[in-house]
Amino acid sequence: MNLLAKETLLSLICFALAGLVYSAADQIPPSLLAQVSAGLVPKLLAVCLALLAAINLVLVVFRTTARIDPPAGFVNAGHFRMLALLILLGLFTALLDQGLLRFPVAALAFVFTATLVLSRPSWRAMLIAAAIALLSVGLTVFVFTRVFTVILP
């Protein structure tokens, strides 16, 4: 994605967010307690954000290098690892949210899989991942439930 496309995307996201915030703030009814309503600051900020997004877009349109495409091979193994970790984190949170697995089981599965994603696949890596998962989850559960008396999901 070249710079122009990237900055256009950023500005569009900002415009959309500004519009969403402005319309939501506009629906806040005026208060009898204060003349200045609770929607004033959100509306001001939404207008500022839209203005800044417009300035950003104008500035990048006039930049001559903005249309040059970056070298190919943008998506690499690093991006795959990042995406895999985010998906694993999302799954871990969803499992806890829905109550499908208890915390220790879900945490063991998460740490084990995440360590494997970051390591080269081998039997040794699996053994190390299992050891790290057992140790870290065991310690976390002990510290948070016994020392800090947190009720884990």
Add this chain to the structure above:
Amino acid sequence: MIEGLLTSFGTMLMPEAFFFILFGTLSGIIIGAIPGLNGAMLVALSLPLTYGWSPLNAIALLVGQYVGSISGGLVSATLLNIPGSPSSLMTTMDAAPMAKNGRPERALQLGIMASFVGGVVSWLALVFLSPPLARLALAFGPHEYFALVLAALMLIASLSDGSMVKALISAALGMLAALPGIDMITAQPRLDFGFQQMAAGFDVLAVLIGIFAITQLVCDAGDSPTRFERLRLSSKRVAIGWRDLRAQIGNLLRSSVIGTWIGILPGVGGSIGSIVAYATAKNMSRTPEKFGTGCDDGIIASESANNATVGGALIPMITMGIPGSIIDVILIAALTLHNVRPGPLLFQNEPAIVYGFMSSMMIANILMLVIMLFGIRLIARLIDVPQKYLIPVLLLLCVVGTYAVNNRIFDVWVMLAFGILGIAFRWFKIPVAPFVIGFILTPVAETNLRTALITSEDDLSTFLTRPFSAAFLLVALLMLFLPLLRRKKPD
């Protein structure tokens, strides 16, 4: 004041608080030494643990981590030629060449001594500048506070890396993120978009852990898993002498003062402090050509300045509630978590907290000196721990830490969302500092703006007729147009 400070030293030297400072400093040094991991991440991650503690113990741990993480970056900057933390970026310029030339012990010892002196100078500034500044800030009303926050935001936006427009977009997004929930003046719900959990707004800790820790860890996972070749320390003991320090006394003091001053500026951390001090030392040196080849002056300038930013950054935080650096944003969140509001009234209402900051910073500095001088070989080995084993465990701690504060899974989703936002910020090259400062200061700014408008019956001119308010607005305006002036005068 002296009596209060001595009492605080007594409290902080009691076994419990002392243990927290020691643990904080040690963990800070280790995390600061590991490339990729940084102090902001560590402090954000440790914050939930302090929830049930006394505020003083929390301060002891977090200040220790702050001091330790800034100093720890020196180790990897010297032995790996990679800055362990952003603040030790300039240290690599001379410490790594000196280490490569067969003198890694000397580079480390110079850096450690300079870090200590920088810490002491900024501590003196913290102790002697904070009380008069707090007295001055007591005269501020809502007009002045709103104008001050605006000036701080403009300052951080103008000093951020890259485009100022993007820095302002970042600040605006941070401010918007602080708005959902019950309005503080009219008690009306707003911007909750039908989510009941958002009635209380986004939890500060979930946002901070997301934007600092999750972003950092996931991006580290994306980096190439290459193992860096570490230089080994020789077994014979080498110690720098009094003569080495005496030759550098001017550089040490000048760089420490520069670091302290830059630390006071809102949102500007150790990296800019060390860059400015390094450039000044080079400009004032009789042998500027030696900079970058492994000279003492470069290491001392960078390390004394980055450690001096710690004390400097605490000054506006304690006296006005304005964070001097990103870690100070998390410290403000820590104080809020313990029902303590930083600002000028802190000196009157909670003097123990103020002196707690001062005494724990000094003790952490001394501990940093001792730990790093005597434990450097062990710390050097710890930076060999592969990140692929650390990242999953730290991610697990992020989830548990965020959940533990309110016992809500919703906060974990918020953390994840802000982690993804932080990654998007990196992709779009948007600086994160204005976002977090905007997020943390918006409640203060909004309440004061609306209170000022109510008290002055919607008369905006009162912002210009009050001298402090007008001065702060002028600073904000100057900061807004500073990049244009810089562009016209490229030299």
